[in-house]
Amino acid sequence: MPTLNRQIRLRARPDGIPQAEHFEMAEAPLEPLTAGQFRVRNDYLSVDPAMRGWVSAVGNYSTPVGLGEVMRSFAAGEVVESRHPDYPVGERVMGLFGWQRYAVSDGRSVIRKVREHDLPLSASLGILGLNGITAYLGLTEIGQPKAGETVVVSTAAGSVGAAVGQIAKLLGCRTVGITGGPEKVDLCRAEFGYDAALDYKAESDLSAAVAAACPDGVHVYFDNTAGAVSDAVHPHLAIGARVVVCGTASIASWDPPPVGPRVERHILVKRARMQGFLFFDHAAKFDAAVARLADWLRAGKLRHREDILDGIEQAPGAIAGLYRGENLGKRLIRLTDA
């Protein structure tokens, strides 16, 4: 066991999307465990769009990460030292362990024990973690698609979006993905099985393109972006449509609040429902969701991509890269050295 723990801490609070300079690398001594604690060696750190919100001082669903604190993040690893009976050495866990090589936990920061030993540990942070669970539960609990309905997905080639599109297809829906650039459009069609894929960067009239791709209207809109993409979808909602508000990736800052076309008329005329989905509200259903996702994965019915960066020093700039769209798949930091 080494004696030092490499960490990425928040150095300055960003105004908008966090950049590399808002973080700093540090080393901290490994403190001895007290009773009820265990130590996790993180093998993968997660990089997620939601992390922008975790460092924002604007009202949010969690306390902002404090200056000088280890950056909050999902991570997956193995228990390497334990004084907790439920987490013996060798147990694989996924949880909010932060951007650091070693984390101490009393169990409360654990989200799941990772028992799918036939599947790679990295999957527990993507298709079997935040992304896959969000896609499955957001779609089924809030979107409630019925076979034959049309499901539209924004950031359709992203880690959540690609899973939503495939799950909707597995549930018998027609799927339309909206993404940016020809490479991602190809990925949507060839790899993720969308019935139609639209390039918001290339379409001169995205609203007309959505209308053409959805002749029966949009029954479920899984919204990861807000902004101009959503403005093009809302007018084409079907009667009784459900909009899953899962992310707002296209909005760089909410302070001051950005303006856009008002949505109330669409919601009223279509008797539509627009509802927010937050992963942490649905913890009771995580294991059931992972079981279903893992079965699809084993059967080869669910494809996913990982975008793995090596070394903790890659973490500070990795969130900004997500917002630039430079990744093709779930972005992870792999840690291998001490």
Place this chain on the structure above:
Amino acid sequence: MPTLNRQIRLRARPDGIPQAEHFEMAEAPLEPLTAGQFRVRNDYLSVDPAMRGWVSAVGNYSTPVGLGEVMRSFAAGEVVESRHPDYPVGERVMGLFGWQRYAVSDGRSVIRKVREHDLPLSASLGILGLNGITAYLGLTEIGQPKAGETVVVSTAAGSVGAAVGQIAKLLGCRTVGITGGPEKVDLCRAEFGYDAALDYKAESDLSAAVAAACPDGVHVYFDNTAGAVSDAVHPHLAIGARVVVCGTASIASWDPPPVGPRVERHILVKRARMQGFLFFDHAAKFDAAVARLADWLRAGKLRHREDILDGIEQAPGAIAGLYRGENLGKRLIRLTDA
């Protein structure tokens, strides 16, 4: 039985709120009934904000009224001639009979038979009609308030709003009304029992006033306005809030779509639900809603006001008057001459 039927027909399609000049008065002969038809003598014609949408060419939840056609409206009256076994002479009915003294129906335009013979027929168009039913079902089916929660209502002194506020109070909620002008604020407090009433015309910072009036946040927002009033409410939604989108009275025109602060962040962070309510979707629950409303009315627990104009010639200008806020109560046209 007279031989002529006085009618108000749509003459020109308004761009925005319909004014008197968009209508014309006409007389049509009373045609003989065919088998399965009956004739209703309308004693009250309804004037509702939703009628703006019924004459709009912009996409809507019903086919627009055609030029030269009798203006679509709710009305209440009595069957005066019948060749339909279910609608004998003397039966009182409420339905979509149009702005005219006599209407021919085969039953499909009937919304309810009015059997509350101890209560005035005019109530079947207000507190026991569109307004009361909308308030009760919109609040209970979409808003789903729990005792102890805070319910905020826009157009709080209006025919729907005043009913929502009182029903929420009867269900054990804390109620906050938003209305315009000191007279309506007084009405909210003294007559409709709101715990707090805010004057959007007088408040220099309506958002701060909403925050102060709702220290636990807004659990249910019954939205009859959209626009600036809603912009002041959305930031104060509680976790898990429900927004009932029932009307958009503050928006004069949706073509081109008006802009305002984007709502997605509030919906996501608060895991709120925003859903449209349309009266006609809930026909199966009308009788149960009226039964409950009528009981409250008989027990003196539900107050309502009527703003009655005499004579069909008042109808053409009556919608615009609603949007100017000149009425204090449910606006009706009473017909008494032949």
